Amino acid sequence: MGRPPCCDKIGVKKGSWTPEEDIILVSYVQEHGPGNWRAVPATTGLRRCSKSCRLRWTNYLRPGIKRGSFTLQEEKMIIQLQALLGNKWAAIASYLPERTDNDIKNYWNTHLKKKLKKLQSASVIETSNNDSKSHSISRGQWEKRLQDNITTAKQALRDALSSENTAESPSSAAVYAYSTENIARLLKNWVKTEPNESKCSSNVSTIVNSVCSKEEESTGMDMNGAFESIFGLESLEASNSDEFSRSASPLVANCEIKQEENSASLSVLENWLLDFEMKDYLTDVSFDENLV
DNA sequence: AACGAACTCAACCGCCCCACG
């Protein structure tokens, strides 16, 4: 019964990948390109399942993967896309080209679910305080707007991707360079884990922490309160999204300093996501069975 | 310092989709 396993389980190695295996895999992809994963173990001698090879490449070795903390802007995009698409992590990841579906899925499960639960409980309190004015637009109006926004976003994504393809289609050498960077990072960690090693997330963390602590100083909020304020819960009170964008923009701008150039071409889409009033999702759509 | 709890995230599992013969 059922399908046979994708590869012969006997002799197939499992568990963490070693740098040597990574190098072999990257060399294979450099030579043959990604795809035909079934041929990888046979060709390279890697004692790994073809699926494992594909996963290792797409989630870790593939060029252009950004690691480290998610920015607030990325968090917002994930939350809004999750509300829009559900747990379609691959689809969500397509809007965040530097992040893998696995990363997004993990981040959602470990961070955002909890944060949204907090937001949810806060919004319930808020709603009970202002129950008569909680829904500013009707569902029909909201759906129409949603449809328009999806169309706009799709067009923006098409434009962004087509310009990337024409302007920046990387040569295989460039692809390999990206991958060797990944491996170099791996090797560095593998040979010796340096104390006080600077991590790529440190800048973002510093910014978030400083903003949160400033918020805390000025308002007397705790960290969660500060986060919720930055994150947009205040938009529950503020009547337009511009106010939210203003409150978040200095942080977002700082977080984006080191982002790669191609992210600029996605700005239209990102703006759409930022402009999309989260309030409506929070109250109308997102807090239901998806979050529990 | 030691220990257990909680958290993180890379990797695996199994189902589904789709191209192809």
Add this chain to the structure above:
DNA sequence: CCGTGGGGCGGTTGAGTTCGT
């Protein structure tokens, strides 16, 4: 049209790490 196989995806696991007591 149907069966098969490869690739893709979402859910889950578990080893390693961090945190709290």
